[in-house]
Every structure is written in structure tokens, then in C-alpha cells.
Amino acid sequence: MLPTRAAVLLFADEPGGLLAGVGARSDIRIFHYRGHQVEHGPVPNLMRAPKTVSGPLIVQIERAHAYVMELLAEGLVLAASGFKTAHRYPERVIKEAITNAVVHRDYRLNRDVQIRVFDNRIEVESPGLFPGNIKPGTIAQAGSFARNPLIARNLREFPVPPNVDAGEGVRMMFAEMRANNLYPPMYRETTATAQPSVTVTLLNEERPPMWEQVSDWIDRNGPIGNSDLCAIAGVDTLKASKMLKRWVEQGVLFADPERGKRNMVYFKPAPADGGSDLPDLFSNDVDNNGGNK
Numbered sequence: 001m002l003p004t005r006a007a008v009l010l011f012a013d014e015p016g017g018l019l020a021g022v023g024a025r026s027d028i029r030i031f032h033y034r035g036h037q038v039e040h041g042p043v044p045n046l047m048r049a050p051k052t053v054s055g056p057l058i059v060q061i062e063r064a065h066a067y068v069m070e071l072l073a074e075g076l077v078l079a080a081s082g083f084k085t086a087h088r089y090p091e092r093v094i095k096e097a098i099t100n101a102v103v104h105r106d107y108r109l110n111r112d113v114q115i116r117v118f119d120n121r122i123e124v125e126s127p128g129l130f131p132g133n134i135k136p137g138t139i140a141q142a143g144s145f146a147r148n149p150l151i152a153r154n155l156r157e158f159p160v161p162p163n164v165d166a167g168e169g170v171r172m173m174f175a176e177m178r179a180n181n182l183y184p185p186m187y188r189e190t191t192a193t194a195q196p197s198v199t200v201t202l203l204n205e206e207r208p209p210m211w212e213q214v215s216d217w218i219d220r221n222g223p224i225g226n227s228d229l230c231a232i233a234g235v236d237t238l239k240a241s242k243m244l245k246r247w248v249e250q251g252v253l254f255a256d257p258e259r260g261k262r263n264m265v266y267f268k269p270a271p272a273d274g275g276s277d278l279p280d281l282f283s284n285d286v287d288n289n290g291g292n293k
Helices: 005-011 015-020 057-074 091-104 149-155 169-179 209-221 226-233 237-250
Strands: 028-032 051-053 113-117 121-127 186-190 197-203 265-267
Touching: 005 015, 005 057, 005 149, 028 057, 028 091, 051 057, 057 091, 057 113, 057 149, 091 113, 091 121, 091 149, 091 169, 091 197, 209 226, 209 237, 226 237, 237 265
Parallel strands: 028 113
Antiparallel strands: 028 051, 113 121, 121 197, 186 197
């Protein structure tokens, strides 16, 4: 009798080593970058060597969460000013993002979960696309859908479970970020790569009160232009341009590539339509859904 893949992930000392034999991975890689972007060149802008977190899934979640909190506690020294960045992320949100990446990733793919810490954001990238009918634009309302129910059900039974498995974790993330006056979590699917993935971005940026009005206006009316923002915010053209530029830099708005500068409009990230025709995680439905193997 062979153990299920879920049993290996939950209880083996080194599940990553075992999965490597079938061309898959299960570890977490953590990268700590200086600045706002990854700089590709002879000298990478890493603050320290990348960290690999392995072991049973319950151990991975705890160790990755603790390591990320350690990085955030240290802060980042800004070269120009000498001041340290103050990180304002709610700890519950960080742990939920890591837990979701581990619980809901596709364990047949040959790629690790990646956590990237910048001085203005955290990105948690999970191999595989959204399961079910969830899309980036609907996840706040849809909540979670267990790609790997056997893993989710067993993790919640540990003495100190990382998940409640009640479908409320994503909604909690949105509520906590809002309560701390931060931008909501931003999700995106990446399909134009060898290994598809879902990334959630947590911005270390205070959400201005005006953003709520702008976001709601776009939801009701479509792309927003400079004149629209002037009317909504009661500001002049120059101020509106600066606000729109800042939101583009943060990734919460995108400029319409088909418009010229004089009549430019901006829209929020659109839900991706990419799906996956891959079967569910485990080798068969009985295994995946907690049968008697």
C-alpha cells in the first residue's frame, strides 16, 4: 500500500524530496529584495541569500510565517534618507496568504511557492491557477474553494491549525487590510509562463480615502479619465494626473494602451480568463477527496 500524495505532504519529514522523484516540488522559497523591483544583472538586489523552507506542510507554514515576520521586523533602510520602512501589514493577513498558497497550490507542478518581500509590498506566488470558478476579480466575494480538500481537512485538525477551513480566510484578508487603511489584496493569474500561477500582492501603502470613491466609480462607469477624477475629487488637472500616476505605479490602475496621452483613461486590473484543463491535484478522485487509500 502506497501513501497518498496528501499523506506525504502532511506527514513526511521531507515531502519535497519524495515529490522530486515524480517531477514535482512542495517547498517554499523566500526572497528579500532591496527596492521595489527585481533587478536582473550580475549583482542581484537581494538583501540576503534566498531562504528555502521545507518539511511537512504544517511546519512550512509556521516557519515561513515566522521568517517573513522576522524580515519585516528588521525593516529596510532607504539609501537616500537613511530611514527604515515601517511595515504595516496585519500579521493575520500575511499568515493567511501563506497558508492559502500552501493549501491550494497545484502539487503536480515542478515549482515551489515563492514569497517575495520588497520595501513597498509582499508577493506570495502559488503554483497553479484558481480552482473552480474563482477569478481574480471575484475572489473577494467568492471566498475560497479547496483544490486539495484532503489537505485542508487534515490541516485544520492539528492542535494549532493554520486554517479554519470555513471559507472565510480571503474575506478576512480584505477586511483586515481595509481596517488598517491599506489597499485590498490584489490577485492575478499568470498563464503565459511554463508553470501557471496565482499571485497575491499586499501593498505596504496607506489607502487614501479618495481611492474608495474612485474604485466604486470605475466599477459603476468603466475606465476613468483625468477630467472624471477632477470632478470626483475636486482637484485640478495637475493634481489628478499625479494621483493617477501614483495609482499606476502601485499597480491598482492600468493605463489604456490604445489611448493617446491627451485622452488617456485608466482601469482596474481585469479578471483573467485563463483557466486550466489539468485534472485535480491527486492521481484520482478518490485520492483527492479523502477516500480510503
